[in-house]
Amino acid sequence: MPLLADSVYLVHDNDLPFDSDDHYSAGLQIGWMSDTYNGKMSNGFGQAYVEFLSNILELAGASFTSRKRAGTISVQEMIITPKDLTKSEPIYNDVPYMGLLSNSFSLLSWDKDDFDEYRLTIGMVGPDSGAEKLQKTVHTIVGSTDPKGWNNQLGTRVVTQLGYIHGIKQFMGSYKHSQRFEWFNSYYADVGNFYCGAGVGSSIRYGHNMPYNFESVSGLFNSSKGDMIELDQKNSSIGWDIHGGVHLNAIAYLYLYDESKRFGYSYERPYFLPIVNFGVSWYMKNFSLAIDFFPSQPTVANPQSASFARINLSLQFN
Template sequence: MVISLRVLLIFSCLLPLTVRASTFGFSWDNDLFVGSDGQYTNGVRISWVGDAHERCDRNGTFTCGLAAALDPLPGISLEDEKHALTLSLEQIMITPSDISREMPDFNDLPYVGYSNLELGLFSWNGNNLFGYGVRVGVVGPDSGAEQSQKVVHKVTGSTEPQGWDNQLGSDLIGGAYFLHAHRLVRYSGRSLESEVGYAWGVDANNFNGTAKVGGFWRIGENLPRNFIPDYAGIGTAGSLVGLFDGEGFGWEIFVASFGEYIGYSYLEEHSGPYDVESRNGILGLVLGGGISLDDFSFTLTLQGSSSPIRKSDDILSFGNMSFMWRI
């Protein structure tokens, strides 16, 4: 039985009411930012991060109860770490290079829509962040990807996609993930600050099962206190953790690189007559910058990587805009 997008939306709206969420984020990927259209064409993520809970060995909240249940896992400590619940709703879409074509081109990519709900717990101290989570989602018409892309293309004046009647699905998606981030160096000068860090994680699911590692360097004034500046990539909702721990106006520019091992690809396993073969892994580069205030933050990033499709030598590139608020 396929869970519809409506159920995911209702659940994502009700759960934040049970916890006093401290951070809200809206993130939008689109390859139109780099002047192309095809492969990974659009993605939207809406995220909540709950208030940080300390001294969970003495605290009986739901967040602390979940932390206690996960305490045997590496990186979870009830006594000397903060803990926060996270919730994200994500939708992505993949299309062939020629979206004006109505009939399938089996030498190109199929239309694929995917929506998923992600629930996680993050624990952190001054230099380390650990996150564990689960996800459930759908591939196919119930993902709502067709309607979303048509709305976006109508607003931006782009070509209307014609081939969604042949999209892959319907299927149920599930999985679990782990993330660890570490601050290596944080240096404060007279006016500028700089930071170097890395992150790695495993996302085991039956849509795009991957293992990923990346490092970053950023420089700016009054840098945000989050552990990962790459809001569109490896960080998921973990990129929002600690974001508003500082005060006042700040800005940042950053560069990051990453490598990703692809253990499972839904496109390869379920593409049928389409000629799709996934690479074993990809390498990528991220450039970005942003500004932050007491209760608002904005970032703009550009990302490029080798194509995850083996027969393609084209660079997979897209841009991202992220808006974050402290609630």
């Protein structure tokens, strides 16, 4: 049976709104999510995919009794650059150029109070990631500085990551005119040969005619899809929300820092990355658009900006 996407989403990160083009410069993620599985999904790729992931996780001790589920598949590109793009030689007191192209396979499980997301990521760092061509093409189109130092990018490495996110709807208050206030807490952990770390976060939102989904912290540079579930459970009128949160990422290992040190880079390595985020979302029937800002600075003596903005579009098919 052909694969028919029940939902598609596009996430774009860029640090241009913060007037910078350094460190986490840009990211692009395109993905698919199955329709909701509760044991009664019609036969097809979505059901087979969710059941396959569920069976593997149940062998590891996970339980999905009385919980809804959905699976995702996505492709993501990440671009890391130093602050000064005009130099062709290595800038040893800043980060090197690096691109990461990856595929992620996730299973989401939830009820009305909490959700879990399990993720496997497989990818490639290095020239084969296509980051150099993508950034140069975009900069040519928008008239930005041509990045000169991609000849110094980190070499080829196969990347494998496992990630887990748990989100809790701590409080929900309902008011007149389909308005709600919600408070969420969440935590995550990632292990792999590219990044090892953990984080916690707390978020709030207030809005009108919102879907019953989740706001959550996610892994470093990743995007949790807890905000995509239950899009079809709201009514057909337009909805909106304003939201914000605080998060703290603890970084135990990051390939970018360890590998660049081998080549003589000497910038200070951060162990903690505090992040604030704030944004707005709009909802129509089966559609959502969110714009978020993530101001951040690593906890080092001479920090440089790690801030970026994110546009998140999703569309659900009936």
